[in-house]
Amino acid sequence: MNITSIRTKMLLLFITIIVIPLLIGGILGALYFHSTLRDTIKEDNLAQAKSLSMYVDDSITSSVNYLGSLAIRPSIIQAMADNNSPVIVDNLRYAENSTNFYSLYVTDTSGKVLASYPDQALAGQNFEDEPYVKQVLATSDRQVMAPLVNRTGESAIFVSVPITGKNGSLTGVMVGEIDPDTIGDRILYTQIKNRQFIYMVNSTGTIIVHTNRSYMDSRRDYSAVPLVQEVMQGKEGIKENYNPIEKQQRLAAYSPVKSTGWGVIVAVPVSIAYQPIYNVYYAIAAGLIGLIAISVAAAYLFSYNLIKAILGLFEAARAITNRKPYIGFLPMDRKDEVGQVAVCMDKMARRIENERERILEERNRAELFVDIMGHDINNLNQVTIGNLDLIKDDDNLTPEQKDSITDALNSALGSASIIDNVRKIQAINVEKETMHPEDLNNMILECISAVLKPADRGVTLNYSPRPGLMIQGSSLMKEAFCNLINNAVKHSEKDVTIDISVSEATKAGKKFYDVSIADNGPGIPDQLKPKLFNRFQRGDTKAHGKGLGLFIVRSLVEQAGGNIVAGDRVAGDYGQGAKFIVSLPACEGCQ
């Protein structure tokens, strides 16, 4: 596709007008959606983390409250005072059936288990060293501890509350165990979407619940994760962060479980978290591509009609220039300005063709006239000259008769010379002479050998031959130099010396040969120099001539791509003689 073509420019223009606004709109839209969606995604994830932490908080709190309410029942207090284990077991059984606790037991103040459910074998065992018992005994405060390893070696959440007697003194500890999976299955895992990771850590950053079971079993330490550190401090938020344990960049929302100091974290790989944003980008890009394609097609179709007509004008103009059939390219059937231009072009082309034919006709006529002159009149001249030649040396002629014959002979010769010049001018004008390599040196030498030397004067020609000076010239080119040399002889009334030399010059990076023809004749007055090469311009010597010679010389030289200047042999003093310099481009590579 030519970038300078009008079709391309039109397409580019339409594309620019339509596509660029679309692109700008698309980019702005994408940026807006990016920002909005990003915030929405973050808010969604944070809201999810917060709701999960609230659920956990509620669940644990309700479990603690339940246990607490159980611990203050008079039946329990009395049963402990009476050492009535079955009553305690009944209560514990009811609690186990109604709550998340999978194991409950009651100890006295020494830590000895008085009753337990469902594992009644715990009765009689001493748990005073268990932190969830020890801490309650020490502080009389409710405790929630996780993850701790239970007696079967599994992680569990321990809720322990004090049991106080009628007098308000501490009489024992009621302990309930919650399976972390319960929290996970009932609360956390039901909320998983889009490949999220949901986990819960305690106040030291240890995993309580995790979608990766092995982390739960090993109570994996997540305290190194930056946002875990934040949630351990009771903060909530959402961040993109690199999880060094999972070795993954994630978007993680975190929220504390206020009642326990735990934290719930909802994490998702960044590439998945922002998938909606990417989807929007894809949709915008697809939409843009579609719109651009539609607009390019529309631009092409719209411009096709107009551009086709303009291109038709272009093709027609080219065909007219190359003289080939053009009418088929012109959109002359259009009713708009383009159609009018086409009609005008057709008229112009016809007029040009008519003019061309007329010019050709006139040229042919001129050639006929020249031909008639050149042949028929020259034949008559031959008769005249020949017969005068025959009688001019007759001894019986009087001097007057001889003068008359001489004048008649010269006139006939003059007539022949004019015909000769006219033919040369015609040949130059119609470019009948084709250019070919010519040896400048040979042309000069031939002119020197053919110079017309008058009987009553001496003619000295000085020239140092330099073979191999090749130029591109016509076969008439020699005439130029012969004319100049013969002019130098013709216009001098005394003995004449003509110096001819060739030098090389460089003009506009091209090599030229400068041929200098200088004589010691009367020279050319300054006022004549500017008009010297005009047609019919004569010098002011007595030499005969019709003023066509230098015009022909100039025409020949210029036809070969050169130029000629007339000056003085001695600069500033024309009376010392004339000097012509013919400058011709060298024929590079010619032989």
Added chain:
Amino acid sequence: MSSCNYPGCTVGIAIVEDEKALVRLYEKAFIRKNIKICFIAYDGIDAIKDYIVCSPRPHAVLMDYRLPVMNGLEAMKEILKIDPDAKVVFLSADIAVRDEAMRGGAYAFLKKPASITDITSVVERAINAGLRAENKTV
């Protein structure tokens, strides 16, 4: 029409020219120089016929270019086929045919109008060249 009727034409020139005034001029010029005229033809075809018929043949032919029926160039080529040693001197106002005439085998080319001196000089040279082939001179 054959004009090969010059008696005793042992050494001479043939004139092929349709312009009668020029023919008369050439006759006068050659007579002055004692150059015999073997025949005069006014068109190319007659020139060829006369050349074949005339015996002995002219030692040179003064040929014009623009001739009726057949031009001088074609007539020269036919004459040269008959006699490759024929010396044809072209005398024509058509300078454009010079190169072709010389390539075609012309002995010389003179441009009209030429002086009588030039014409007779070139014709003498052509005749002598023809005679040298026969070991004779004028």
